[in-house]
Amino acid sequence: MAAIAQDEDWTTRFTGLSRLEPRIREVLTSRSQVIRVPADTVIFGPGKSPENMLLLLEGTVRVQQLAENGREVVLYRVTAGESCVLTTACMLAYEDYSAEGVAETDIVAAAVPRAVFDDLVSTSKEFRTFVFTAYSRRMTDLFHVIEDIAFRRMDIRLAQKIIERADTGVLKATHAQLAAELGTAREVISRQLAEFQRRGWVTLGRGTVEILDCDALRKLSES
Amino acid sequence: MAAIAQDEDWTTRFTGLSRLEPRIREVLTSRSQVIRVPADTVIFGPGKSPENMLLLLEGTVRVQQLAENGREVVLYRVTAGESCVLTTACMLAYEDYSAEGVAETDIVAAAVPRAVFDDLVSTSKEFRTFVFTAYSRRMTDLFHVIEDIAFRRMDIRLAQKIIERADTGVLKATHAQLAAELGTAREVISRQLAEFQRRGWVTLGRGTVEILDCDALRKLSES
DNA sequence: GGCCGTTATGTGACTAGATCACTGATAGGC
DNA sequence: GCCTATCAGTGATCTAGTCACATAACGGCC
Numbered sequence: 320m321a322a323i324a325q326d327e328d329w330t331t332r333f334t335g336l337s338r339l340e341p342r343i344r345e346v347l348t349s350r351s352q353v354i355r356v357p358a359d360t361v362i363f364g365p366g367k368s369p370e371n372m373l374l375l376l377e378g379t380v381r382v383q384q385l386a387e388n389g390r391e392v393v394l395y396r397v398t399a400g401e402s403c404v405l406t407t408a409c410m411l412a413y414e415d416y417s418a419e420g421v422a423e424t425d426i427v428a429a430a431v432p433r434a435v436f437d438d439l440v441s442t443s444k445e446f447r448t449f450v451f452t453a454y455s456r457r458m459t460d461l462f463h464v465i466e467d468i469a470f471r472r473m474d475i476r477l478a479q480k481i482i483e484r485a486d487t488g489v490l491k492a493t494h495a496q497l498a499a500e501l502g503t504a505r506e507v508i509s510r511q512l513a514e515f516q517r518r519g520w521v522t523l524g525r526g527t528v529e530i531l532d533c534d535a536l537r538k539l540s541e542s
Numbered sequence: 543m544a545a546i547a548q549d550e551d552w553t554t555r556f557t558g559l560s561r562l563e564p565r566i567r568e569v570l571t572s573r574s575q576v577i578r579v580p581a582d583t584v585i586f587g588p589g590k591s592p593e594n595m596l597l598l599l600e601g602t603v604r605v606q607q608l609a610e611n612g613r614e615v616v617l618y619r620v621t622a623g624e625s626c627v628l629t630t631a632c633m634l635a636y637e638d639y640s641a642e643g644v645a646e647t648d649i650v651a652a653a654v655p656r657a658v659f660d661d662l663v664s665t666s667k668e669f670r671t672f673v674f675t676a677y678s679r680r681m682t683d684l685f686h687v688i689e690d691i692a693f694r695r696m697d698i699r700l701a702q703k704i705i706e707r708a709d710t711g712v713l714k715a716t717h718a719q720l721a722a723e724l725g726t727a728r729e730v731i732s733r734q735l736a737e738f739q740r741r742g743w744v745t746l747g748r749g750t751v752e753i754l755d756c757d758a759l760r761k762l763s764e765s
Numbered sequence: 766g767g768c769c770g771t772t773a774t775g776t777g778a779c780t781a782g783a784t785c786a787c788t789g790a791t792a793g794g795c
Numbered sequence: 796g797c798c799t800a801t802c803a804g805t806g807a808t809c810t811a812g813t814c815a816c817a818t819a820a821c822g823g824c825c
Contacts (some may be wrong), residue, residue: 331726377792384685386693400807405681407674418685429824441664451630452676458628459639461684462607465617467642469691469725470609502692504812509774525773663808696782716802727783746801747793 325340329353329376329429333400343443348468351431356422361404362395364419371430373403378426384418392468392502394418396459404453407436468502476501479540481521481528490528547750552599552652556623558672566666572656573657579645586629590682594653600648604724606639615725616692617641618683627676630659664758691725699724702736702763704744711752 328345330336339347350512353376356362362380373380380397382405397403403420424441431439439446467476480500482488492500494508501508512528515521520536522529553559562570567658576599579585585603586592596603603620605628620626626643654662660667690699703723707713717735721728734753738744743759745752753759 329790383686384692386689388693390693392688392692394685417689436665437670440670441667444660444664447660447663455639458681458684461681461688462617462639462641462738463726465607465615465684465688465691466609469607470611470613471617495773502688505774505811506776507811510776510811515776718802729784729805730782730804731784733805736804746803 324452329374332376333449335452339443339445343439343446344400346435346442347429348432350435351429354428356426356428358425358438359428360422360424361455362403362420362422362426363479365417366421367419367503368523369406369430371432372407372436373400374429375403376427376429378422378424378428380422380426382418382420382422385485386504390502391499392464393500395457396462401456402450402467404450404451404457407450407453416418436507442537468473469485473501474511474542475501475540476515478515478536481530482533482536482540485530488530490530492528493526545687550732552597553752555599556597556625556672557666558675561724562666565669566662566669570652570662570669570719571660574652577651577653579649579651581648582646583645583649584646585649586624587644587647589638589641592629592653595630596634596650596657597654598622598624598626599650599652601645601647601651603643603649604646605641605643606748613725613727614722616723617687619646624679625673625676627673627680630673630676659669693697696724696730696763697737698763700731701738701759704753705756705763708751708753711753711754715751716749719749 330339330347330349331392336344336347351371351374356378358378361367362373368414375397377399379399380403381485382394382397382403384389384394397420407419416448440450477497480497483491484492484500494512495505496507497512498508512521512523516523518535520530520532522531544624551567551571553562553570555648556717559567559570574594574597579601581601585589585596588608598620600622602622605617605620605626607617608614620643628639628641663673664753700720703720704713707715707723715723717720717731720735724731735744735746738759739746741758743753743755745754
């Protein structure tokens with residue numbers, strides 16, 4: 320996670336933008352602004368549509384759906400090198416959505432103004448492909464979320480999530496946070512984790528889940 | 543639902559395309575082909591990506607998610623005057639999706655070849671807006687589906703679906719079809735409908751649900 | 766170190782929903 | 796009038812979500 324140099328050509332950090340014609344690259348870098356946003360900032364959400372399309376250079380944005388009763392579910396994450404299409408979506412059209420994007424870490428992003436975005440879409444085939452690919456990927460992500468929620472068992476989903484988000488072998492998250500990830504209730508997570516611990520797959524601590532038997536978790540998550 | 547005249551300018555049927563410049567309109571109509579597809583045809587799906595973007599002139603396309611265990615859930619419907627963005631999505635990029643689109647009725651659509659689509663996106667701001675609006679709308683639809691599945695009770699969702707799909711006061715659908723709409727099991731629907739009938743809100747027949755008390759259903763669906 | 770408010774987790778009882786394995790009912794074709 | 800789909804009803808059982816709590820661990824602060 321290298322820092323961004325002041326005049327670095329960050330376009331090369333995006334798969335899909337690497338082969339832009341120099342002229343387009345110039346437009347993109349010169350007419351957009353690199354911004355920094357602290358962790359936990361709400362980037363967009365009901366009643367807060369951003370002016371710009373964001374291209375994430377560093378950090379991750381968590382996009383989640385909120386329900387009236389306070390429960391949540393994570394839809395997808397935007398990581399460095401990806402664009403936040405939802406931003407584009409509400410920038411260009413529809414506003415009636417109930418999802419919000421939150422900076423999960425401190426963030427560095429290129430903010431591309433609406434007009435520049437439109438210009439680039441119309442003049443660069445590469446950029447068009449980049450944008451449409453981003454849309455498709457998100458759609459696909461949403462399909463997977465729907466499939467998971469509607470048809471997969473909680474234990475399987477939890478095992479999967481633990482593996483996915485525990486890079487070091489220890490996952491730092493409370494049961495409540497995991498519940499919000501998966502769109503379920505905290506008690507459900509507590510009980511499932513207790514069961515995993517009983518089987519010797521994990522050790523639980525306050526705010527942590529330590530993986531003992533990754534293979535067992537993986538096996539469950541693939542069943 | 544008037545028939546399509548052979549050389550009709552169908553672009554006016556689409557909100558968002560009505561103010562196209564004549565040159566663009568000409569490109570769109572002359573370089574795309576009006577096709578007819580019988581009901582129940584799979585328009586796209588895993589392993590079947592179409593060559594063209596479809597603009598629906600008549601009929602509806604049901605887009606649904608399939609699970610391995612045979613269960614399904616309806617994601618959204620594309621109606622006359624809308625475009626099938628998923629088609630665009632898989633046309634332009636990503637292929638790994640598990641949703642499929644099925645002609646729910648006989649269909650008349652304008653098939654816009656990939657090259658023409660790309661041309662139009664780059665040359666017409668109106669067309670761009672049209673495409674992005676379509677994407678946003680679908681995204682929003684998916685958010686609602688997720689919210690429903692994750693957080694709303696089955697009885698509420700069923701009441702809502704009955705009202706939504708029973709234009710004449712009688713809904714023609716089997717319990718299994720309603721279950722596939724809502725992503726649940728047939729038995730769950732049968733029991734819920736039995737309860738609605740017990741309360742005097744509907745009368746059930748083989749393959750039909752007749753609404754007796756629409757207000758009661760609406761009240762439930764809004765709670 | 767002991768006190769205290771906050772946050773995190775544990776647990777029982779209950780309701781809703783999903784699954785399984787059936788049975789019974791009805792329409793339509795012959 | 797019979798046969799065979801297809802459609803609908805039902806009990807038992809399991810998983811998941813809800814509610815109402817009881818404990819337990821941490822992080823200051825005196």
